[in-house]
Amino acid sequence: MNIVNALNDALDIKLTEDKNVVIYGEDTGFEGGVFRVTEGLQKKYGVERVFDSPLAESAIAGTAVGMAAAGLRPVIEMQFCGFIYPAFNQIISHITRLHNRSRGRYKMPIVIRLPYGGGINALEHHSESMEAMFAHIPGLKVVVPSTPHDAKGLLISAIESDDPVLFLEPKRIYRAIKQEVSEEKFSVPIGKAKVLAPGTDVTVVAYGAMIREVQKAMVMAKEAGYSVELIDLRTIYPLDKETIAASVKKTGRIIFVGEEPRSFGVGSEIMAVANEEAFLHLEAPPKRVAAFDVIVPYPRGEHHYMITPEKIFYEIERTIKF
Amino acid sequence: MFDQFDPAEDKMLQVIDNNGKVIGKEWMPQLTNEEMVKLYKDMLFVRTLDFMIVSYQRQGRVYTYPPNYGQEAIGVAAGAVLRHDDWLVPAFREMGAWLAKGVSMKEIFMFNMGFEEGLKFADANHVLPFSVPIASQLLHGAGIGYAIKYQKKDEVAMAFVGDGGTSEGDFHEALNFAGVWKVPVIFVIQNNQYAISVPVKMQTASINLAIKSKAYGIKGIKVDGNDIFAMLTVFRNAHEYARKEQQAVLIEAFTYRKGAHTTSDDPTKYRTTDEEKEWDKKDPLRRMKLFLEKNNLWSDAEEERITEDYKKEIDRQFLETEQTVQYPLEDVFKYMYEDMPQDLRNQQIEHEKFLQWKNARK
DSSP: OOHHHHHHHHHHHHHHHOTTEEEEESSOSSSOOTTOTTTTHHHHHOTTTEEEOOSOHHHHHHHHHHHHHTTOEEEEEOSSGGGOGGGHHHIIIIITTHHHHTTTSSOOOOEEEEEEOSOSOOOTTSSOOOHHHHHTSTTOEEEOOOSHHHHHHHHHHHHHOSSOEEEEEEGGGTTTOOOOOOSSOOOOOTTOOEEEEOOSSEEEEEOTTHHHHHHHHHHHHHHTTOOEEEEEOOEEESOOHHHHHHHHHHHSOEEEEEEEESTTSHHHHHHHHHHHHHGGGOSSOOEEEEEOSSOOOOGGGHHHHSOOHHHHHHHHHHHHTO | OTGGGOGGGTOOBOSBOTTSOBSOGGGOOOOOHHHHHHHHHHHHHHHHHHHHHHHHHHTTSSOOOOOOTTOHHHHHHHHHHOOTTSEEEOOSOOHHHHHHHTOOHHHHHHHHHTOGGGGSOTTOSSBOOOOOSTTHHHHHHHHHHHHHHHTTOSOOEEEEEETGGGGSHHHHHHHHHHHHHTOOEEEEEEEOSEETTEEGGGTOSSSOSTTHHHHTTOEEEEEETTOHHHHHHHHHHHHHHHHHHTOOEEEEEEOOOOSOSSTTOOGGGTSOHHHHHHHHTTOHHHHHHHHHHHTTOOOHHHHHHHHHHHHHHHHHHHHHHHHHOOOOTHHHHHTSOSSOOHHHHHHHHHHHHHHHHHHHHO
């Protein structure tokens, strides 16, 4: 299974299991989404459960609030990361607040699926990585898988969550990784990072499409004799501080790798965790390897912007040799 | 009804005139005398409660408050039509409807005293909390409509907005979605002529607001929002239409905000006393009262007596609320998530440690 298949499988399982699950967005019904994540589901479950909505992101998010209040579990798709902004008001003003505002009376079990990230030669508004803006919103959970297995397990957890979840999908690796994934139902818990590779010299924290880039850098690091511990965050909020802190205490060094604009980002939060939780164990300054604070360049300029394995290796070596 | 009051012709449904005289007999809703008196009493109650809250605000006992003054007929008529399972999606100026749906006076007080607890609506069924971001709540109404239809329930959603809200994108998106989905939602615009200081003519070039329904393929009607009989007829018809036809409706209730936008606003800055006097003649309570008096159903003496009773009861409940409300620290955290992250728990624990330190210092 690749990530697209795994997500489709998770949706299929939840649609079968729970009549309250409905899926909609732009092109999500008949066509199965521009990335085909919902392909075949309308045919299987009918147009009432898997459908195309009119083209308006604020309304897609806002109607989900009403549906959730009335007992449904909407899974909505924002076609591309850069298209989510019209829905921002509904997310920050209602989806993440109605539970609190009604003192627990209305739950908001909404999943917002969001293909994100660069490296696919797309035009403007299609390649952004603005997860930090969403992780900053009280009331939201922000999840991002990097493998088909986690994509399936995390999406099942997200749909079963009674709290709203922003589900980031690294579209660059939608079809890049194939993995044996159980056809059975299983879940991966929200809020738990995973140590993908144990190591002793430096901790690298990443998520989504950056995991693969770090893994390539780790081949170079191994040749150079460095032992890297790789943590796949899997959930941005709530952040698994324990796993990060335990790792930094062991390695004494930490590098964050992300394709987000560097300042005030997820990486900045990881740096804070390293400093607050493992200050006396640090042997080198915590380091962010993230994108520039610029708008993602158009395809011909994107190679300047994207984080490459060489860049990651370069910073690994500098940190270890500090 | 909808065909006879085509918004394109700028027609407006009315039943009684400014003197309480019946001018639209065929649109008079079927009501017993007792029911008519009850409608008036409900409006009187809303007006009394509204005045009392404004006076509590002036005494510094509640925070900023948006009065209902002048618009009482709309909320009360809505409340008379909504059934137990129907959904109410409020903006923030529909007091009569909240009360009818089971929102308690104490909750209204608590909300205005600065407690989220006042939005729990513990004894009210299917009422969303008040919504501040203008027009955003209309989409919730459309979504509830979808859920009602999907679950094959015999329910209707009624969602409120003001005239200024019709300029927001969410207004148009909500009408569009509800129109495409064919869902039982009644959208109600309380056109009280002003969005804070901005008059409705600066919101739109349309001849009225009901006409906006046409662009979305749904029924629309303009109704005299200060005429409770007209409001009731329109709500009853819209309710039946939405339910039976599984369709959305847009109602423009033409009214006037006699009070301020909120207690922080001063309307004398942007409107004239001539205009206010003109609307005084159209006051919804005045018109209904003149009608009732013509039919020997009401008297000044009764009004005086009952208003006193209302005031006593309102004040009693206000004092009780004032004396009992509390805001413990845990309430700040408790409702943020259904499944609270450990990190957030830790923030509370950390703060409690600080408080212990602070208390030990004293």
